[in-house]
Amino acid sequence: SAMLAGCRRALPAALCRALRGRAAGSGRRAVSTSWCPVGAAFDAKQQQQQQQQLRGRETGLFGVPELSCPEGFQEAQDKALQESEQLVQKACSTPPGPETVMIFDQLSDALCRVADLADFVKIAHPDFAFREAAEEACRNIGTVVEKLNTDVELCQSLRRLLTDEVVMSSLDPETRRVAELFMFDFEISGIHLDEEKRKKAVNLNVRILDLCNEFLAGAHLPNKIDKHVLPEHIRYNFTAEGNYLQVAGLHADCPDDLVREAAYKIFLYPNAEQLTRLEDLLASRNSLAQLVGYDTFAHRALQGTMAKNPETVTQFLEQLSDQLSKRTQKDFEMMTKMKMKLNPQNSKLMPWDHPYYSGVLRAERYNIDPGLYCPFFSLGACMEGLNSLFSQLLGISLYAEQTQKGEVWSEDVRKLAVVHETEGLLGYIYCDFFQRPDKPHQDCHFTVRGGRLRENGEYQLPVVVLMLSLPHSTRGAPTLLTPGMMENLFHEMGHAMHSMLGRTRYQHVTGTRCATDFAEVPSILMEYFANDYRVVNQFARHYKTGQPLPKNMVSRLCESKKVCAAADMQLQVFYAALDQIYHGKHPLKKSTTEILKETQEKVYGLPYVPNTAWQLRFSHLVGYGAKYYSYLMSRAVASMVWKQCFAQDPFDRGERYRREMLAHGGGKEPILMVQGMLQKSPSVEDFVDALVSDLDLDFETFFMDS
Numbered sequence: 001s002a003m004l005a006g007c008r009r010a011l012p013a014a015l016c017r018a019l020r021g022r023a024a025g026s027g028r029r030a031v032s033t034s035w036c037p038v039g040a041a042f043d044a045k046q047q048q049q050q051q052q053q054l055r056g057r058e059t060g061l062f063g064v065p066e067l068s069c070p071e072g073f074q075e076a077q078d079k080a081l082q083e084s085e086q087l088v089q090k091a092c093s094t095p096p097g098p099e100t101v102m103i104f105d106q107l108s109d110a111l112c113r114v115a116d117l118a119d120f121v122k123i124a125h126p127d128f129a130f131r132e133a134a135e136e137a138c139r140n141i142g143t144v145v146e147k148l149n150t151d152v153e154l155c156q157s158l159r160r161l162l163t164d165e166v167v168m169s170s171l172d173p174e175t176r177r178v179a180e181l182f183m184f185d186f187e188i189s190g191i192h193l194d195e196e197k198r199k200k201a202v203n204l205n206v207r208i209l210d211l212c213n214e215f216l217a218g219a220h221l222p223n224k225i226d227k228h229v230l231p232e233h234i235r236y237n238f239t240a241e242g243n244y245l246q247v248a249g250l251h252a253d254c255p256d257d258l259v260r261e262a263a264y265k266i267f268l269y270p271n272a273e274q275l276t277r278l279e280d281l282l283a284s285r286n287s288l289a290q291l292v293g294y295d296t297f298a299h300r301a302l303q304g305t306m307a308k309n310p311e312t313v314t315q316f317l318e319q320l321s322d323q324l325s326k327r328t329q330k331d332f333e334m335m336t337k338m339k340m341k342l343n344p345q346n347s348k349l350m351p352w353d354h355p356y357y358s359g360v361l362r363a364e365r366y367n368i369d370p371g372l373y374c375p376f377f378s379l380g381a382c383m384e385g386l387n388s389l390f391s392q393l394l395g396i397s398l399y400a401e402q403t404q405k406g407e408v409w410s411e412d413v414r415k416l417a418v419v420h421e422t423e424g425l426l427g428y429i430y431c432d433f434f435q436r437p438d439k440p441h442q443d444c445h446f447t448v449r450g451g452r453l454r455e456n457g458e459y460q461l462p463v464v465v466l467m468l469s470l471p472h473s474t475r476g477a478p479t480l481l482t483p484g485m486m487e488n489l490f491h492e493m494g495h496a497m498h499s500m501l502g503r504t505r506y507q508h509v510t511g512t513r514c515a516t517d518f519a520e521v522p523s524i525l526m527e528y529f530a531n532d533y534r535v536v537n538q539f540a541r542h543y544k545t546g547q548p549l550p551k552n553m554v555s556r557l558c559e560s561k562k563v564c565a566a567a568d569m570q571l572q573v574f575y576a577a578l579d580q581i582y583h584g585k586h587p588l589k590k591s592t593t594e595i596l597k598e599t600q601e602k603v604y605g606l607p608y609v610p611n612t613a614w615q616l617r618f619s620h621l622v623g624y625g626a627k628y629y630s631y632l633m634s635r636a637v638a639s640m641v642w643k644q645c646f647a648q649d650p651f652d653r654g655e656r657y658r659r660e661m662l663a664h665g666g667g668k669e670p671i672l673m674v675q676g677m678l679q680k681s682p683s684v685e686d687f688v689d690a691l692v693s694d695l696d697l698d699f700e701t702f703f704m705d706s
Contacts (some may be wrong), residue, residue: 004154039384041400041414042433042479059404061130062117062430062448068406070133073121075135076114081144083110092153096161098171101179101506105452107148109460109507113449116140120446120465125409126436139209146205149189151199158183172252176411177667181304188300190292197291204288209280212622215228218274219619222248225266231477234259237490252355257343264352268612270593275616278592285625286586299539299581301626305515306633306670312684313580313629319688320632323601327566327695328605334361335564342549351606354571358564366560373557375482376540376549379433379470382486385539386493393654394497395421401428410436412472418500426500427451427462433470441469445512445523452507456620460509464499478543483557487530495519495525501658502665514666516627518673520634521641522662528642531558532650565695569632574604576629578615583626635689637674639694644678 030673060067066075094100112611114137121134148154161167162183168176190201225246227235237259238245251263285297294300300308307313332349335357340347342360349357362368383398390396399417408415408430416429430448435441444467451462468489473479498519499511512519529535530663533554540549578599582588588595596615615621620628641661646652660676675681682690 036400036418037384038387038398038400039380042379042383042431060406061121061409063404063407064117067117070127070129073114073118073130073133076557077140080114080141084144084148088148088151088154091157094157096157096164096167098175100157100161101171101175101182102455104182105178105508106455109450109452111141111145111462112507115145116450117448120448121409123440124432124465125466126438127409130409135213142209143206146189146202146209149186149205150191150193150202152198154189155183155186155191158186159202167291174505174667178508181508181666184304188292188294188303190288192293193291201288204284204291208281208284208288211277211284215274215277215281215621216622218271218277219617221271222246223266223269223271230262231258234262238263245298246698249433250352250355252352253359255356257339257346257353260352260356261350264350265612268609268614268617270611270613271616275592275613278616278621281621282582282588282592283586285583296584296586298580298626301583304669305627305630306517306637306674307629310580310584310626313576316633316684316687317573317577317580317629319569319684320691321577323688324566324570324573328570331358331564331567332605335567338364349606351600351609354564354567354606356565360561362560365563366556368483368557368560370482370484373483373549373553375477375542375544377481377483378477378543379473379479379481379484381541381543382481382489384427385535386490388538389535389651390497390538391421391548392651394425394658395495395503396500397421398429410434412436420498425461426503427464429469429496429500430463430465432465432496433468434472435469439469440467443492445492445499447499447511447513449511450507450510450513451499451503452510453505459503460507462499462503464496464511466496467681468492478541487527490530491523491525494523497526498522498662498665501662503663504665506667509665509667511665513671514664516624517630517633518628518670521637521674523643524631524635524638525646528646529640529650531561535650559697561616562695562697569691569695571604574600575618575620576632577603578618579621579624579628582615582621632691633687635694636690639690640678640682640686643690648662 017690043120058068059065059071060069063071064076066072066079084107087103087110091100091103091107094103118134118137118141122131122138125134158179161179168179171179189205191197193201222239224241224246226242227240227245230238230245234256235245237251237254237256238247240246247263249263250267251259254260254263278520282297284467289295289297289300292300296310298313302309302313308317335353336347336349338357338360339349339353374433387398392397397419399416399419401415402457403413403415410432412434414431414433416431418426418429420426444465446465447462447465448465449460449463452460454460468485470479470481470485478600495512502511533551536554537548537551540554541547542549578596581595582592582600590598592615593613597611600606624630641657645657646654657677661673664673
């Protein structure tokens with residue numbers, strides 16, 4: 001949306017220091033007395049309790065005074081809408097110039113300060129009343145935003161600036177870019193249409209927002225079945241509810257083939273209401289795209305991305321699928337042999353087998369029982385490892401800071417101050433890392449407040465939340481992470497660093513507010529660091545003995561990830577291809593389930609199971625509509641950056657990485673940032689080669705362990 005978007009070029013370092021500095025003379029904030037070492041805040045239980053002695057006067061969530069109670073969302077929303085009305089009037093009466101862009105950005109910030117915060121609270125707060133109030137605020141502000149996106153007078157004030165060649169030539173590149181981005185958002189919302197069609201566009205946007213929320217809720221609902229339908233010996237795997245059993249997931253890791261099969265068929269059994277929601281959502285998105293002048297929703301969604309258009313995405317997916325084909329077939333053959341060995345009566349490989357048997361093959365070939373690794377990955381040690389890595393790469397340190405009463409939504413949330421060695425305090429990360437009832441089991445990064453240069457010359461510090469689902473510490477041990485949890489922690493911290501270092505003048509383009517197929521690059525790049533022994537060796541210590549994690553264990557872990565990796569990637573290609581078809585030419589030639597069957601058998605290779613509808617659980621269709629390919633394309637870029645810039649020395653100072661890729665947020669075309677980093681313009685073939693080359697085994701490790 002025009003008012004809710006974002007990310008741009010960094011300010012000159014000297015100006016940044018002047019704006020951020022709080023200590024006299026140096027441009028650097030003095031170390032706060034409320035800061036403590038980051039590792040200690042997460043590992044020592046007694047210190048956690050001391051850290052959490054919430055003191056000082058009461059405040060609201062994230063230090064926003066109004067949000068000390070659910071009703072505060074109404075107050076915060078009213079303030080934001082009142083401020084936005086004044087800013088709209090100001091924008092419409094201001095002569096064309098740089099102030100026009102600044103007012104638009106203030107308008108974006110006023111709405112985002114409530115909408116972004118509410119977006120997090122509505123899914124993560126343990127109190128239903130807070131979640132409900134946040135949901136209502138999101139919907140109300142979303143509706144206002146859609147109306148602003150089709151406000152002709154507001155758009156005219158921006159158009160006057162863009163058509164004034166003299167004024168435009170006097171603007172710096174960053175301001176020009178942000179002005180163009182605001183206008184682009186107006187255009188994709190149908191500003192050029194007549195009044196009747198503009199109203200239709202607003203109504204479609206609101207309808208799409210509602211359908212997205214309904215589809216997301218439906219995607220996670222369990223299915224129920226009469227317990228007598230299932231054999232008695234497997235019923236205990238599911239939650240009993242009277243005469244029914246609840247199936248809330250795929251049970252993909254269960255060693256019993258029958259349990260996985262039952263879970264797959266029951267959980268994915270079609271729900272008529274959810275099917276109607278999906279069909280309505282896809283049709284509404286297509287109607288909106290065509291109304292505002294695009295052939296398909298995919299064409300509209302891919303404007304401004306690295307890929308640029310659906311044709312490039314299709315070419316990328318088809319070439320990748322071709323390159324993976326033989327490797328995937330070999331992976332399926334290995335899984336089939338393993339299934340035959342463990343279950344001779346039923347050796348045909350089915351979709352519910354892939355995750356389980358690929359895991360069995362990894363464990364058997366490389367002996368990578370997570371229990372062997374967890375003692376080396378205490379949460380405190382991992383946080384100190386990240387702290388050390390960021391210090392060497394980017395000159396950044398993380399400090400735990402005490403919170404005020406009411407500032408956090410759960411007593412185990414930690415607040416980190418992000419501090420640069422010369423530039424001072426860059427922003428805050430709230431770490432919501434631990435499991436709790438009703439908390440979504442998903443690892444996410446949320447922007448709560450974007451950075452920007454305020455009118456008074458101060459810099460508005462960015463605030464983000466990282467949400468994980470880690471186990472709590474026990475009486476005998478700190479929180480211990482599996483290798484997968486450790487990698488996810490590094491991934492989400494990559495997003496957080498992007499938010500902290502994408503220090504742009506305008507909030508609209510700050511941090512991770514950039515093209516979807518670029519936004520995952522910094523986070524996936526962090527996974528490469530998490531899988532490098534030189535990095536892991538700096539922090540992985542047994543929590544009892546202090547013994548370092550042996551090198552061959554890290555090597556085995558890294559190589560194990562390549563077992564069946566082609567089949568895993570082929571599955572992602574299938575999801576991305578399905579997403580493109582659903583958001584392509586309408587009306588669809590077949591039902592969404594028939595398209596699923598056809599695409600699964602053509603692209604993935606394992607048979608479709610009758611009376612299942614996996615697409616109704618594909619929640620990424622909401623946030624990543626027509627953009628699911630982004631994970632694969634971002635991984636390709638991250639792979640190229642790693643090999644070219646960090647593989648030789650993962651601790652090499654990352655100033656060029658910061659300057660070329662992190663500093664601009666969304667204020668520079670994504671492909672230009674990639675070109676600046678790689679010193680070349682990558683082709684589709686380059687993307688595919690980067691992904692496929694990552695699948696090759698490291699023969700030194702392979703022979704050493706053999």
